[in-house]
Amino acid sequence: MSQLAKIRVPKFLREAFLDLALIVVIKAGRRTGKTYNWVIWLIVMLDREPDKAGLWVDTKHSNIDKYVERYFRPILTKMNHWKDCNYNQQKKILTLHNGSYIDFGSAERPEMMEGFGYDYAVINEGGIVFKKPSLWENTLYPMIKHAIVRIIGTPKGKNTFESLYHRYKHYSFNCYDSPFWTEQEIQNAKETMTEEAFRQEMLADFIEGAGAVFRRINDNIAGKLLDGPVEGRRYVLGADLAKHSDFTVIFIADADSRQIVYHERFNQIDWGLQKARIINAYQKFGCTSGVIDATGVGDAVFDDLQNAGLNLEGFKFTSTTKQELVSNLSVAMDNGNISYPHIPELIDELEIFAYEQRANGNFIYSAPEGFHDDEVMALGLVNRAIGMRVPEYGGVIFA
Structure with a gap:
């Protein structure tokens, strides 16, 4: 011994x-x-x-x-x-x-x-x-x-x-x-x-729904993914870019029905191919606009995509902007204002995504350590894109 x-x-x-x-x-x-x-x-x-x-x-x-x-x-x-x-x-x-x-x-x-x-x-x-x-x-x-x-x-x-x-x-x-x-x-x-x-x-109690951010996850499952656009519909794109071992996730939504119609997820692909896939998805559905992760190296990717003719908003993730993005997505899900087909990776991430209160009293929103939140972030970005107004005539927005 x-x-x-x-x-x-x-x-x-x-x-x-x-x-x-x-x-x-x-x-x-x-x-x-x-x-x-x-x-x-x-x-x-x-x-x-x-x-x-x-x-x-x-x-x-x-x-x-x-x-x-x-x-x-x-x-x-x-x-x-x-x-x-x-x-x-x-x-x-x-x-x-x-x-x-x-x-x-x-x-x-x-x-x-x-x-x-x-x-x-x-x-x-x-x-x-x-x-x-x-x-x-x-x-x-x-x-x-x-x-x-x-x-x-x-x-x-x-x-x-x-x-x-x-x-x-x-x-x-x-x-x-x-x-x-x-x-x-x-x-x-x-x-x-x-x-x-x-x-x-501190007390190690099991609490129903403790830390859960998203509700009505299964209630919002509807529709199916499409191979291409339906004539007369308007589409928008949201994309979260891979960092290190994460995934790049692309969503395209019908902006009027607020339904996800396209999903792509990949990793370990160089930036050139990632940009090509985003451009291909955007052009395939004739998207009118989109929101893309422009944090860190994503800023250069965002510039390149804009130069390629894509009408995009660059979204920079900070603790404050991430909380806002997640909160808006949570409200949209509570109100049934966004729907998606049964995409296993997305459902898993929505279910485990949580908030945690730190010792200083601040809250952080993220997937648990060891898990990914790329699907959630991309869904938040496309939800933001759905909510954006597009100029209809000479730069004028009719509201």
């Missing part, structure tokens, strides 16, 4: 840490030590016997290296094992001193986890990763059905995390249980956060 005397786990977590049930679900408020201490748990389990397989699942693939550096390496160093471990950064596999290993996966790229079996597993940030409803049944459970599993996280509304919490052995910890909060810090949080945010983030 390793030098575990150097490892400290808070007393309030003792019962959950030592629980022998196969599947245990732990909901916990912010700063309760859930991630750090269940890294310890996974290492201890794999340290007990050689050649065992472990799995750590998180929100975002790009976070894995940070977790290894910030959690796994320091803990293994305290156990005098790090020097005998090997971390394959490309394959995201950490091999321990005794031949046991930990595979790292993410909700962002679940297909990379399928097809393997494990002895021990930790699913981190359950409230976020299970915003993908199919992740448990289709991907995770088949791999870990014979494993000893710990599912940990702070609730994010009501989703699969809540149903698993009620289905299996479970524990709940809040800010009052944690030694990492002072009474004054808790009081400050209570005074600056909304009641809903405090209950969810």
Whole structure:
């Protein structure tokens, strides 16, 4: 056995840490030590016997290296094992001193986890990763059905995390249980956060619709995508441009019926081809106007598209303009003023898109970490384009 005397786990977590049930679900408020201490748990389990397989699942693939550096390496160093471990950064596999290993996966790229079996597993940030409803049944459970599993996280509304919490052995910890909060810090949080945010983030309560931005998502599903324009109809375009690993998404809507009629989504394509696809969609439907993301490098793309003859508004994303765009889209959906065919990527993004209140009291609107919001932003942009008036005669707008 390793030098575990150097490892400290808070007393309030003792019962959950030592629980022998196969599947245990732990909901916990912010700063309760859930991630750090269940890294310890996974290492201890794999340290007990050689050649065992472990799995750590998180929100975002790009976070894995940070977790290894910030959690796994320091803990293994305290156990005098790090020097005998090997971390394959490309394959995201950490091999321990005794031949046991930990595979790292993410909700962002679940297909990379399928097809393997494990002895021990930790699913981190359950409230976020299970915003993908199919992740448990289709991907995770088949791999870990014979494993000893710990599912940990702070609730994010009501989703699969809540149903698993009620289905299996479970524990709940809040800010009052944690030694990492002072009474004054808790009081400050209570005074600056909304009641809903405090209950969810600090008390770890499951709250229906907490953080949800869009309602009536399914009510607004209608129509179908078209191969080309219908004579006599007016069309507008909205496009969100890819950044890094994101997607470029193009929507075209019938401006009078406010119905989405065209959708395109792609990534890892150079700017020249992206511009060509936007121009092709715009001209194919004879669009009269459009709104396009002009943030950062998008500004140059916007200029090139304007020079190509497209009548576009450039939209620069800031925290303020994004909130305005999202709010307007939310109102349009509440009022049934925009509709779209059943586009799976769009529906998924609308369902998981949320607002979160920061410690300073400000709200941010985004997809959960590890997920995309390109579909939502593009829908917001085309909704803005629908609302724009087009000059009908000599620059005059008739209203």
